[in-house]
Amino acid sequence: MGELAEMLPSDTAAGASGEPDGERASAGAPPGENGPAGEESLESVRLGSLSLPARSLVAVAVGGLAVYLCWHLAMVFLFVAPSNTVREEHWGTVRGYMYPEFEQNWKLFAPNPLQRDTAVHVRAEIREGEGRSPVTTEWIDLTAWEVERIRHHPLPSHSNQNMLRRAWDFYDKSHNDEGEPIGMRGEVSASYLHRIALERLSDRLDVTTVERVQLRISHTRVPAPSWRQEDFDTDPSYQELGWWTVTSEDLPADARTRSRAAADTDQEARP
Amino acid sequence: MSVPPPRSAPDGGQRPENGGQRRENGGQRPEPTAAVAPRQPPGAPRQPPTVSQKPPAASPFDGLSAKFDSALLRGIGNITRRALGPYQTAIVRIGFAFTMLLYLVREWPNRGLLYGPDSPWGYDLASRFVDDTGAFTPLLWTDSALWFEFVYHLAILACVALLLGWRTRASSMVFMIGVLAVQNRSVFMGDGGDNVIHLMAMYLVLTRCGQVWSLDARRRARRAAAGVPATHDPAGVAIWAVLGAALLLSVVTGSLDSTVWTLFFGGMWLVHAFWWLVRRYAPGEPRIVAQMIGNLVHNAALLVIMVEVCVIYATAGWYKIQGSRWQDGTAVYYPLNLDYFNAWPELSEIIAGSGLLVLALSYGTVIVQVAFPFALLNRRVKNVLLFVMMGEHLGIAVLLGLPFFSLAMIAMDAVFLPTVFLLWAGDRTGRIARRVTAPLARLTGRGRDERGPEDQGGRSPAAEAPAPAWAERA
Numbered sequence: 001m002g003e004l005a006e007m008l009p010s011d012t013a014a015g016a017s018g019e020p021d022g023e024r025a026s027a028g029a030p031p032g033e034n035g036p037a038g039e040e041s042l043e044s045v046r047l048g049s050l051s052l053p054a055r056s057l058v059a060v061a062v063g064g065l066a067v068y069l070c071w072h073l074a075m076v077f078l079f080v081a082p083s084n085t086v087r088e089e090h091w092g093t094v095r096g097y098m099y100p101e102f103e104q105n106w107k108l109f110a111p112n113p114l115q116r117d118t119a120v121h122v123r124a125e126i127r128e129g130e131g132r133s134p135v136t137t138e139w140i141d142l143t144a145w146e147v148e149r150i151r152h153h154p155l156p157s158h159s160n161q162n163m164l165r166r167a168w169d170f171y172d173k174s175h176n177d178e179g180e181p182i183g184m185r186g187e188v189s190a191s192y193l194h195r196i197a198l199e200r201l202s203d204r205l206d207v208t209t210v211e212r213v214q215l216r217i218s219h220t221r222v223p224a225p226s227w228r229q230e231d232f233d234t235d236p237s238y239q240e241l242g243w244w245t246v247t248s249e250d251l252p253a254d255a256r257t258r259s260r261a262a263a264d265t266d267q268e269a270r271p
Numbered sequence: 272m273s274v275p276p277p278r279s280a281p282d283g284g285q286r287p288e289n290g291g292q293r294r295e296n297g298g299q300r301p302e303p304t305a306a307v308a309p310r311q312p313p314g315a316p317r318q319p320p321t322v323s324q325k326p327p328a329a330s331p332f333d334g335l336s337a338k339f340d341s342a343l344l345r346g347i348g349n350i351t352r353r354a355l356g357p358y359q360t361a362i363v364r365i366g367f368a369f370t371m372l373l374y375l376v377r378e379w380p381n382r383g384l385l386y387g388p389d390s391p392w393g394y395d396l397a398s399r400f401v402d403d404t405g406a407f408t409p410l411l412w413t414d415s416a417l418w419f420e421f422v423y424h425l426a427i428l429a430c431v432a433l434l435l436g437w438r439t440r441a442s443s444m445v446f447m448i449g450v451l452a453v454q455n456r457s458v459f460m461g462d463g464g465d466n467v468i469h470l471m472a473m474y475l476v477l478t479r480c481g482q483v484w485s486l487d488a489r490r491r492a493r494r495a496a497a498g499v500p501a502t503h504d505p506a507g508v509a510i511w512a513v514l515g516a517a518l519l520l521s522v523v524t525g526s527l528d529s530t531v532w533t534l535f536f537g538g539m540w541l542v543h544a545f546w547w548l549v550r551r552y553a554p555g556e557p558r559i560v561a562q563m564i565g566n567l568v569h570n571a572a573l574l575v576i577m578v579e580v581c582v583i584y585a586t587a588g589w590y591k592i593q594g595s596r597w598q599d600g601t602a603v604y605y606p607l608n609l610d611y612f613n614a615w616p617e618l619s620e621i622i623a624g625s626g627l628l629v630l631a632l633s634y635g636t637v638i639v640q641v642a643f644p645f646a647l648l649n650r651r652v653k654n655v656l657l658f659v660m661m662g663e664h665l666g667i668a669v670l671l672g673l674p675f676f677s678l679a680m681i682a683m684d685a686v687f688l689p690t691v692f693l694l695w696a697g698d699r700t701g702r703i704a705r706r707v708t709a710p711l712a713r714l715t716g717r718g719r720d721e722r723g724p725e726d727q728g729g730r731s732p733a734a735e736a737p738a739p740a741w742a743e744r745a
Contacts, residue, residue, distance in 0.1 A: 042352040042566070045559055047344070054560045058351060061564045065571045073578055080586045100406035101451070101473065104466050106586035111594030113605040147610045155373075156614065156672050158460050159381045163391070165611055166459045184403060188396045192459070195391035199384070222608045225601055227626035253389045 080106060116221045119143035119236075120168055122197040125212040125243070126205070134211060141218075142200050164200075167193045168217065179241065194244045199252045207251055208259040216240040350570045351563040357482035358693040359686050360573060364443070364480035365434055366682025367471050370464075371450060372430035374675050375423070385460055386410060386453045387419040397456060405529065408455035409448065412526040422452050433475075436485020440543060441510050443480065444536075447472040464676030467683055470579060476539070477572035479565065484697060502551040511547075515540050576686050581644040583683070584660075588640030597637055600630035606671055614672025622670070636663065650689070657687050 047055065078087045079098045087094065098104075121139040128135070142164060149160040171193045174185035181187050197215060198207050217239045224230035248256055349355070375382075383389035390397075394414040401411055410422055426449025432442035450472040454465055461469075481487040494501065518536050521527040527536070549561045596602040606612045607619040622628055639659055646652040661681050668677035 042559060042562060045352060047348060047351070050559070051556060054556050057560050058347075058563050058567075061567050062347060062351070065567050069571050069574065072575060076579065076582055080582055100404040100455070102470065104470065104583075106463070106583045107590045108463055108587045109602065109606060110587060110590035110597070111592075112596045113594075113602050114609060115596070115605045117610045119610070143610065147613075150611065150614055150672050152615065153672070154669075155377050155674050157378060157381050158374075158462075158675075159378070159384050161611065161672070162460050162462055163385075166462075167391075170459050184399060188400055191396055192392055195393065199389075199391045222605055225604045225623070225626060225629070228601065249393065249395065252391075253383075 076102065076104075080104065116219050117143075118165075118168060119218045119220070120164055120193075120197070121216045121218060122201060123214050123216075124201060124205070124207075124210045125214075126209045127211050128209055137205070139216065140201070140204070142197060145200065164196055167196050190244070191250065194246075195250050195252075198246065198250055198255075202252050202255055207246075207255045208262065210246050212243045212245050214241065214243045351566055354479040354482060354566045354569040356573055356686070356690075357479075358484070358690050358697070359688060360475075360478045360480040360569075361436070361482065361484040362685045362688060362693055363471065363576065363682060364436070364439070364475055364478075365484065366685050367468055367475065367679065368430045368434035368446065370675060370678040370682055371446070371468055371472075372427065372434060373678070375427050375430060375453075377675075382423050383416075383419075386423065386456045388414065388416045390457060392457045392459065400458070401455065404458075406451070406455035406458070407529060407532050408452050409521075409526070410452045410456035412521075422449070425449060426453060436481040436487050438507065438510055439479075439481025439485055439487050441507075441514060443472075443476045443478075444514070444539065447476050462673070462676055464673065464679040467583070467679040471576065471679075471683060474572050474576050474579070477568050478576075479569045502547060508547070511540065511543055515544075573686070576683075580683050580686060581647070584640045584643040588637055588643070591637045592641065597633055600633045601626075602629075602633040603636070604629045612671040612673070615669065618670055635659075639663070647687070653687060654689060654692075657684055660684055 047058070050058070075094055075097045078090070078094045079102070081087055120142045122142055123139050124137045125134045126137065127133075146160040146164055150156040167189070170185075171189040174182050174189045176182055181190055193215065194213060197213055198210065201207055201210065201213070218236040219239070220236040221232060221234050223234045224232065244250075248259060251259060354360075378385055384391075388394070394411070398411050401408060410419060412418070425445065429442050429445040429449045432438060433446045450468055454461055454469050491501070518527070518540060522533055522537075527533055546561055546565070549558050591597040591602070594602065596605065604623050607623045613619050622632070639656055643653075643656055643660065646656045661684055664677040664680045664684070667680075668674040
């Protein structure tokens with residue numbers, strides 16, 4: 001009886017107190033695809049009254065969709081699940097289905113949040129004019145520049161939040177412990193990271209004079225919370241990458257045109 | 272004994288047998304269909320109470336298969352007759368369109384650096400990378416700066432169209448193309464929020480997300496009132512003709528070289544052409560079947576969206592449980608102190624300065640995320656958790672400086688908002704909008720037309736929950 005009592009109010013509401021059918025079709029059905037005039041409403045259609053081919057078609061659609069739904073959800077589940085028996089055995093299938101468009105990663109700040117700041121520093125070797133010996137700049141902290149732009153901004157830009165940060169992640173993941181690039185990803189990640197550095201440098205100096213750049217990554221642990229007795233080293237540690245010889249592809253687009261124009265005038269000057 | 276069901280459900284009187292279903296609307300008459308055994312009246316095969324002895328305890332399995340059959344039929348009736356959760360899908364549509372629009376407009380000054388010719392992730396690098404992954408992005412069809420500007424601004428327009436629900440079927444498709452175009456052009460520019468938008472943009476294409484709160488709904492209502500047949504729609508035909516021509520062109524020129532995507536776009540185009548033809552020339556049973564299949568696809572996509580939300584929270588929560596920092600209750604302290612996520616140091620300091628607060632937030636986050644999928648079993652708990660979660664995302668938006676991520680997450684959570692709340696909110700929004708636009712309308716002399724699309728949705732309380740099933744109750 002409890003069940004009955006429970007359903008009473010909603011049933012009453014559902015019947016909208018015996019509204020006439022026509023009115024119900026216009027008010028009760030969502031105004032939309034179903035048409036407020038009930039023109040396209042299926043509310044009054046009974047499955048049983050459809051012809052056999054129609055019913056079969058609906059049945060096939062229900063079955064087919066159900067199967068595909070289960071497949072899709074199983075793939076999503078296996079993709080995000082930790083390594084397990086089924087996943088290991090069928091990883092090829094899962095990966096083939098999920099990459100590239102269904103790729104997802106929801107380990108948000110998990111299992112542990114990042115506990116160290118990673119900053120990218122750059123220094124450049126500049127040659128100003130033919131015959132002069134190259135000059136090396138000081139280390140410039142690129143990440144600090146990005147962080148400055150994020151701070152106190154209600155809508156920070158992805159170009160400050162993600163570009164350099166994720167480029168380093170990408171570089172780090174596609175290089176082995178010896179710092180050698182792994183395959184195509186290693187190569188493009190190296191170009192990408194150095195191009196970002198040059199892009200950011202172009203605000204400070206004329207990048208067309210830069211012959212080589214060098215990056216170093218500083219890692220600094222976030223100090224333990226004051227209320228905890230944990231003691232660890234919070235001094236930055238540095239990881240230097242090799243010198244990178246700058247080609248014209250590495251320069252930002254506007255600098256590239258400028259350097260090309262400069263080269264052209266050079267040519268004209270020296271026939 | 273029972274209130275007459277809304278329509279001529281012949282078995283209405285026996286409902287209690289089938290558990291407290293709310294509103295088994297409409298008579299999905301359990302006439303034997305091809306799939307179901309003809310064993311209907313579920314209450315019937317009970318022991319007739321003729322003998323006045325103490326009746327033997329009824330087996331809980333009595334009539335189970337009949338119950339199952341009728342439940343199955345009712346279920347199939349629910350998922351074929353209607354596109355469930357019209358308000359939920361609409362709010363998800365609006366949420367994601369708004370998030371993406373805000374994002375594209377905010378990044379407008381940086382667009383060239385992020386996705387265009389000025390990107391350090393140059394055309395050469397991106398092409399090499401995408402050749403390998405096979406991701407779909409029209410932005411790598413050519414390195415022309417003009418093409419980039421065209422695609423970027425088309426994506427903005429698609430966001431606006433989808434937000435307003437203008438030609439939702441077409442605009443959701445262009446929206447998806449826009450999202451994939453920019454995100455796959457520069458994969459390493461995104462974060463979790465972009466990932467959600469990416470997935471939802473694809474799922475939304477398959478939902479009827481313009482049933483309510485849309486210009487489409489308003490147009491449909493007006494045309495129906497004026498007696499214009501739905502198929503008399505030159506603008507719609509023109510839009511699909513243009514999209515078809517664009518598709519043809521991109522295939523013929525070899526720009527679109529992925530088989531899967533060609534089949535998908537071609538298939539979707541044909542489906543819409545077919546739908547138009549069916550309505551025009553075969554308005555009887557073929558139209559009903561086509562519409563049922565459309566509803567099925569919508570409902571399946573809606574279910575996928577819901578499961579995806581659960582997957583996201585479950586993954587985020589369960590992996591956190593394994594982390595020592597989430598266990599010792601200091602986890603929240605760290606992101607608040609990382610340079611990249613320390614957008615408002617003054618605020619972060621207040622929170623990170625209190626060990627108790629950090630502990631509560633850390634444990635609370637894990638508990639809420641892990642609990643969420645299970646909370647769906649109980650409407651009230653679900654709603655409480657939903658608002659806690661949305662609140663947390665608002666906090667993340669400010670404290671960690673991740674507004675777009677948070678907006679995307681909130682848009683995603685919105686799929687679980689209760690219909691009553693959505694109707695109320697829609698009604699309020701409509702009223703405020705009308706009050707704001709009323710002077711303008713009087714000026715332009717178009718007062719009568721100023722009934723916003725909200726009107727359509729909020730008009731009658733009976734519009735609540737056309738469907739009783741899981742999506743509605745959620």
